[in-house]
Amino acid sequence: MEVKLTLNGKPVTEQVEPDLLLIDFLRAHGCYSVKRGCETSGCGLCTVLMDDRPILSCSVLTVRAGGHSIWTLEGLQQEAEDFVGFIADQGADQCGFCNPGFVMNTIALLRENPDPTDDEIRAYLAGNLCRCSGYDGQLRGIRSYLESRRQKGGSHGAER
């Protein structure tokens, strides 16, 4: 059946099977950042934004995404570049397989709450598993990004 959606700001119209999951649609459209880490909606690797809300693309039918706006990391490179260097500085990228989902959910977090506490960061990102880093390096990276933004005098999320 036909689905019309906006993918990273561009309209896409296509015939798809009704049971095609959004993650598979996205990967077929070159959005390779979207990863599958489990089949049980529990790892966060496939996180994308649907109408600005973070969701699990492994658990959405593509046809259900019709009429909505989908953003993957491919479309949010600049917003990600603002802060991922700080995570790189911690070495917390590690194997990298969980990074896109983690980065997408961090984008969602910072849009929703531009100046989160450590506990708010942990709570918001709890659905993003990482087996390599032990999580603390990711937190330090986000924290030092927020610090640097503060020092630059930018008010919370003012650049957006």
Place this chain on the structure above:
Amino acid sequence: MEQKDKEKREQNTPEYKNINRPVRKKDAMQLLLGKPVYMDDITRRDALVVKLLRSPHANAIIKEIDTSIAMKVPGVVAVYTWQDVPGSRYTNAGQTYPEPSPYDRLILDRHVRFVGDAVAIIAAENEKAALRARKLIKVKYEVLEPVLDFRKAKDNPVLVHPEEDWYPPCPVGGDNRRNLVASGVNEDGDVEAVMADCDIVLDRTYHTKAFSQAMMETFRTYTELDAYGRLHVISSTQIIFHCRRILSHALGIPKSRIRVEKPRIGGGFGAKQTAVCEVYPAFVTLQTGRPAKLIYTREESQIAGSPRHEMEIRVRLGADKDGRIRCVDLYTLSNTGAYGEHGPTTVGLSGHKSIPLYTGNLEAYRFGYDVVYTNLQAAGAYRGYGATQGIYALETTVNELAEQLGIDPTRIRDINMVKEGMIMPAYYNEPANACALDRCMEHCRQMFGWDEKYPVRDMGNGKVRAAGVAMAMQGSAISHVDVGSATIKLAEDGSYNLIIGAADMGTGCDTILAQMAAEYMDCDVDNVVVFGADTDVSPYDSGSYASSTTYVTGKAVEKACAQLKEKICTIAAEQMNCDPGEIVFEGKQVRRMNTKETMTLEDIAYKSQSFSTHAAQATASHSSPVSPPPFMVGMVEIELDKETGQVTVLDYMAVVDCGIPINPALARIQAEGGIVQGIGHTLFEDVLYDEKGRPMGSSFMQYRLPTRLDMGKLRVEFERSYEPTGPFGAKSIGEIVINTPAPALTHAIYRATGVWHRELPITPEKIVMANRRKNDEISKGAE
């Protein structure tokens, strides 16, 4: 030399530009920005989809298998069964030849040995067709009684591997007629005499489970025929060269017909030191001539992967009242599951990498072991590789000893631990050339505030706070075995290509090896480009496992760089018409000493490309007769809710001696990641089977990994030592970091509850029910 080493240590290694620096991983931005770098991102989308039909029975013989209906599903290209595959046995273990692991596998066997064992290979144009076909394969099994309890496996009348062609390439004491993969004992001193003379002997038995590595990227392999008709394998593997050999054995084709390449790997932790899935798509490609791809589901990774060896460890510990530990007798029963990958070797570490921690006053030790087959998922290599299990058992016994003697558990270690310069009889008589374990303990005690946190504090409402401690060691590479190699070549702009066969699986070894090359070549890290790994291109490397890459491959980088410098000088000398001995290498240029004449690297590189007979590249290999242990101390503070059994980790602090950390940021992340995995294994990651041997933890819904809400605050610091046999004084870091959480948490839980838990994981239920039993006993005693 010794003086210089000491100075280096004390001066904080200031002379280095690139070593002991937190350099960003070279691939960091690509990874963080989600670029397509993993197997499924870079391989053909029209490859055949490969799926496996798996056995529902723990032990069965395939009586009949009918694939005719499955073959009729549109899109299905092939279905293979045991009748279609080669008949010579091999092992999937990624180990140096001859492998200590037995040759006990066929690609598909008529005898299936665990729930999840492969029964048939399906290749189809798309996933839907493959899955439909899988449902339509008709199999009749003769279901046999399985061996599910590893304590009853040895000499059980039911044999997991009754076959005649079972073959052990190394004599490790195995016997398939006894369900035995390996068996042995070694000792030093008169254990029974010393035990008899000790004031106190503790005899304790511990049980650890088959924890899953659960790396985020599941097992996966892509195969195709290349332009020469060779089998080109792109796999998420830690062991390209072993993988090539394994495929050659399994498929019965020459190694020259196989090329194995690894792209970025989404985590391994040892899981991908076993060729878990490579052989299936490779077989499909050879049969059909078409590209094929197999991506394990999470369920498959959980039930048919290569998890930790379940072990039961009995420790007899002899000591005197003053706390001197005089004797250790350790016996390990290890469960290798249905196939023997890494069985004979993991078990060794349970003794050899625990007992030497107590070299201080040790008069005698004995370490015995049996490794048995069962009809459960085959185990493999997992970070820590047996040391984790042994250290959990021994460290817990030492904590119990300290508590019984009323000696502070950190102080009892002060007087017994191995110290720099000691010979370690339980560690192949290797010397502890670099050992800062004593400083780690003192540092951690201060940082953690041990003296304040060790006493149990009642927080009200049933909650108490308590602390625990543990030490750990590991090795750095397999001595006398592992080979690391590096090729370094000069490019026209004066940059270098570093080509390795070790596998960066997220750890950052590409970067730290580049740091080393940059240090030797006196340039920026950005000036070194790294490639790894491809059997057609890379120099031979055993692969990334056994905490070997920094230590062994790093040393190969050192050697290769030294050779390249000489070659650069030779090329320059030819141009300057002088003897190479007159030329000194100065990083961006070389200089002829007496004339002060210089030549830039750029000019030298161009010269090497024009009418030159000297290659501006060098390859070197390294191997080590010793495996210097890194050391570590971990301390944990928990809050335990006595009424619900809930354990909340508040603080985990650790101090690590990995020699000189080449990249402190990456070393720290290794430590933090290892600690969090260890916390998971200790508190909730569990491996459960039903009474028929069917796994219950087949998804992340059941097998729970720690999230960032489960780990408390981490703090990791380093105490440096200088290992003379390692590159820049470095030892390893990758594995040791997983070893302290289980004993430290077990200790803290004892402090909070008065109960020693000797089986992992220690769930809230176990804590509550054990407390209840203890209270019942106390009240019974009072009556």
Place this chain on the structure above:
Amino acid sequence: MITIQNYVQAESLEEAYTLNQRKNTRILGGMIWMKMEDTAVGTAVDLCRLGLDTIEETEDQFIIGAMTTLRQLELHPGLNAYTKGAAACAVRDIVGVQLRNMATVGGSVWGRFGFSDVLTLLLSMDTSVELYKGGVIPLEQFSEMKKDRDILVRIRIRKRPGQFVYSAMRNQRTDFPVLTCALSQMDGEYRAVIGARPARAMIIRDEDGLLKDGICEASAEAFASYAAQQAPTGSNSRAGAAYRTQLVHVLTRRGLLKLGGM
């Protein structure tokens, strides 16, 4: 792997209902569970165009559309003011923000899952469900009904003045609960709702008047013992019955004390 032949965004509840009378039709919720099933669905009916994704607060009730997500439940100021944060507390440990942005209240309630935090929470309040054909019935009654082919449209929570406390025990922070426990007092009526026993949540009322003189240490203890007797528990991979019964006792007592401001 689930397969779906047709997908329909229903234009009306009547259309959804009619489609749902066929056996291989499924109404989609958040699709978290359905996705994992190994079944063939004929028609998947999506209620997404029916405006059922809001929480409406009136003077005397909250009206929660079936397609409202758990995340909306977590963040709704009015509902959390009324429940003193119990609503957020009940759902915040469910996997992660992304999943809670998808999982629907309707899906949770319709599923009547044993482990459901949502069902436990809602049963502690004066909650009814609005079924397309079945009309408005108390949630307690609905929770014991077999699944039929009706359609769950809305959840209605009557704002009876009261106090609410939610707690759950989990082996790992974002795991399924080993036990859920919601305590409430509405107009003097006390309820303990115990879920993940592992069977479905049930309401335990103060039939014996243990709390008639209010909450104190002794009455909380007495009612906790009573709850532990009343709530049958069982075993699964996460815990055994005896431990669960102890949790019923502990969580009920602690919840009551909190309810009583102690």
